[in-house]
Amino acid sequence: xxxxxxxxxxxxxxxxxxxxxxxxxxxxxxxxxxxxxxxxxxxxxxxxxxxxxxxxxxxxxxxxxxxxxxxxxxxxxxxxxxxxxxxxxxxxxxxxxxxxxxxxxxxxxxxxxxxxxxxxxxxxxxxxxxxxxxxxxxxxxxxxxxxxxxxxxxxxxxxxxxxxxxxxxxxxxxxxxxxxxxxxxxxxxxxxxxxxxxxxxxxxxxxxxxxxxxxxxxxxxxxxxxxxxxxxxxxxxxxxxxxxxxxxxxxxxxxxxxxxxxxxxxxxxxxxxxxxxxxxxxxxxxxxxxxxxxxxxxxxxxxxxxxxxxxxxxxxxxxxxxxxx
Amino acid sequence: xxxxxxxxxxxxxxxxxxxxxxxxxxxxxxxxxxxxxxxxxxxxxxxxxxxxxxxxxxxxxxxxxxxxxxxxxxxxxxxxxxxxxxxxxxxxxxxxxxxxxxxxxxxxxxxxxxxxxxxxxxxxxxxxxxxxxxxxxxxxxxxxxxxxxxxxxxxxxxxxxxxxxxxxxxxxxxxxxxxxxxxxxxxxxxxxxxxxxxxxxxxxxxxxxxxxxxxxxxxxxxxxxxxxxxxxxxxxxxxxxxxxxxxxxxxxxxxxxxxxxxxxxxxxxxxxxxxxxxxxxxxxxxxxxxxxx
Numbered sequence: 208x209x210x211x212x213x214x215x216x217x218x219x220x221x222x223x224x225x226x227x228x229x230x231x232x233x234x235x236x237x238x239x240x241x242x243x244x245x246x247x248x249x250x251x252x253x254x255x256x257x258x259x260x261x262x263x264x265x266x267x268x269x270x271x272x273x274x275x276x277x278x279x280x281x282x283x284x285x286x287x288x289x290x291x292x293x294x295x296x297x298x299x300x301x302x303x304x305x306x307x308x309x310x311x312x313x314x315x316x317x318x319x320x321x322x323x324x325x326x327x328x329x330x331x332x333x334x335x336x337x338x339x340x341x342x343x344x345x346x347x348x349x350x351x352x353x354x355x356x357x358x359x360x361x362x363x364x365x366x367x368x369x370x371x372x373x374x375x376x377x378x379x380x381x382x383x384x385x386x387x388x389x390x391x392x393x394x395x396x397x398x399x400x401x402x403x404x405x406x407x408x409x410x411x412x413x414x415x416x417x418x419x420x421x422x423x424x425x426x427x428x429x430x431x432x433x434x435x436x437x438x439x440x441x442x443x444x445x446x447x448x449x450x451x452x453x454x455x456x457x458x459x460x461x462x463x464x465x466x467x468x469x470x471x472x473x474x475x476x477x478x479x480x481x482x483x484x485x486x487x488x489x490x491x492x493x494x495x496x497x498x499x500x501x502x503x504x505x506x507x508x509x510x511x512x513x514x515x516x517x518x519x520x521x522x523x524x525x526x527x528x529x530x531x532x
Numbered sequence: 533x534x535x536x537x538x539x540x541x542x543x544x545x546x547x548x549x550x551x552x553x554x555x556x557x558x559x560x561x562x563x564x565x566x567x568x569x570x571x572x573x574x575x576x577x578x579x580x581x582x583x584x585x586x587x588x589x590x591x592x593x594x595x596x597x598x599x600x601x602x603x604x605x606x607x608x609x610x611x612x613x614x615x616x617x618x619x620x621x622x623x624x625x626x627x628x629x630x631x632x633x634x635x636x637x638x639x640x641x642x643x644x645x646x647x648x649x650x651x652x653x654x655x656x657x658x659x660x661x662x663x664x665x666x667x668x669x670x671x672x673x674x675x676x677x678x679x680x681x682x683x684x685x686x687x688x689x690x691x692x693x694x695x696x697x698x699x700x701x702x703x704x705x706x707x708x709x710x711x712x713x714x715x716x717x718x719x720x721x722x723x724x725x726x727x728x729x730x731x732x733x734x735x736x737x738x739x740x741x742x743x744x745x746x747x748x749x750x751x752x753x754x755x756x757x758x759x760x761x762x763x764x765x766x767x768x769x770x771x772x773x774x775x776x777x778x779x780x781x782x783x784x785x786x787x788x789x790x791x792x793x794x795x796x797x798x799x800x801x802x803x804x805x806x807x808x809x810x811x812x813x814x815x816x817x818x819x820x821x822x823x824x825x
Contacts, residue, residue, distance in 0.1 A: 329764040
């Protein structure tokens with residue numbers, strides 16, 4: 208599966224826009240009328256961490272991964288199991304989640320990233336299936352198909368971070384750091400190497416880029432980001448259920464990235480927004496919810512193949528041209 | 533565990549493997565013409581079984597009579613999907629096409645759920661219910677139908693792509709779109725036919741397995757994903773690879789379930805699949821040149 212390659216480079220401007228967007232997000236809890244809406248905001252942060260990390264791999268490095276949900280789940284279960292079953296502090300759980308997803312990504316990425324296109328998709332999909340089986344069947348640890356219950360909430364300096372404004376601020380901080388890291392990375396030598404190898408691996412190699420090492424590095428980084436998202440998820444919900452982390456979830460993440468706009472920094476922001484808002488908005492259709500969802504996906508992909516960020520960029524240009532006249 | 537038990541595992545593995553092979557064949561047909569992975573393939577398998585069961589229960593059609601009707605309906609579904617969701621694309625890329633088939637799959641599943649319901653459905657065996665004993669193993673008669681029909685579809689598809697004008701035109705369009713267009717082949721039309729054929733093959737798979745396993749609106753996901761894995765295992769874009777990949781995956785699952793652990797059978801099957809992929813990156817029958825950048 209070849210991904211569309213974007214020539215968008217990161218400008219100084221992006222940092223400024225990011226700072227403004229992130230500052231505005233601090234105001235969201237003031238505008239949110241109730242806890243339900245506030246929780247949608249928290250879900251958006253988690254979706255953004257997932258879509259943003261997958262986009263790094265898919266949009267910039269041009270490598271497909273259908274195992275992102277497995278890393279998300281690995282992070283969630285690592286910290287969840289340690290804290291729920293062994294009474295380990297969630298902050299140590301976070302370290303475990305990072306180390307475990309990083310090591311797993313390194314081990315599966317090393318051989319997989321030598322494959323290309325559909326074969327890479329298959330290898331990562333296979334890994335997701337294996338992880339799903341483990342999540343379900345290692346019942347003693349994971350709670351099996353019914354899910355892992357009794358995961359404690361986070362607490363910091365004696366304050367519990369429950370599913371309210373405190374968790375919102377915590378997610379704001381963590382995901383903000385992650386997205387800033389992505390921005391920094393794209394602006395670096397590594398980011399340029401990524402874009403080079405997604406355009407032509409051969410040309411990248413000829414310019415002295417160690418293609419396999421760069422791919423593996425991004426794969427591990429992207430998996431660790433998903434693992435951190437899993438850590439947020441499990442301590443937010445005090446629960447983990449294996450179906451959130453199966454290959455279907457991985458496929459849907461791919462769709463989220465595509466809907467936002469692959470290979471653009473802002474694409475995942477919009478994709479994650481759709482991911483969180485669309486199912487809630489479609490709830491009114493009751494039984495027809497999934498049908499409407501499917502049809503709207505077809506329509507968005509047909510009419511905005513560059514995703515929402517592509518559509519907005521096009522609109523922007525049209526407006527600009529109109530104003531210049 | 534004695535010899536006959538192992539033979540029994542092999543036989544049941546070959547039955548499931550035949551179904552995987554047919555699903556893999558569907559993937560292969562569309563992959564060849566569009567370079568895309570068709571996520572709707574499994575939903576067509578599900579639709580075949582569900583529509584067949586509906587025709588049997590509500591119209592009282594005998595299994596052998598309803599097969600052509602159900603296959604025609606699902607083929608039409610494939611045609612409509614291609615015309616509405618794939619054909620209008622101005623600049624198709626394999627990635628975009630693949631993403632659209634995900635949306636088509638969701639839509640198809642929702643449409644079947646809304647019209648035919650969520651309840652599991654079944655079909656009677658195509659002929660009789662007396663198990664057949666043979667060399668120490670027993671097989672339901674439907675298993676023989678599965679083997680026979682799978683073989684017939686495989687041979688039929690092979691002959692179609694080798695001998696018929698349409699089949700050869702489709703291969704030409706798959707090999708080189710521009711050159712095929714220059715000699716007067718309507719290239720856009722060829723993609724449409726690949727969807728029709730893949731949908732029909734999917735429906736057949738769904739119809740022949742339903743008497744053995746029942747079906748429901750949710751089975752498409754798993755079948756589609758197993759078929760995709762089988763196609764990759766054999767070497768994507770290769771008709772013989774689809775057959776081999778399907779049978780090997782079916783055997784792997786059945787043997788690991790019977791000899792190791794039924795809970796971990798999927799994990800075992802996929803560990804083997806990953807090893808094959810790492811050792812032979814283009815599948816069992818694929819050549820290195822099929823690897824795509």
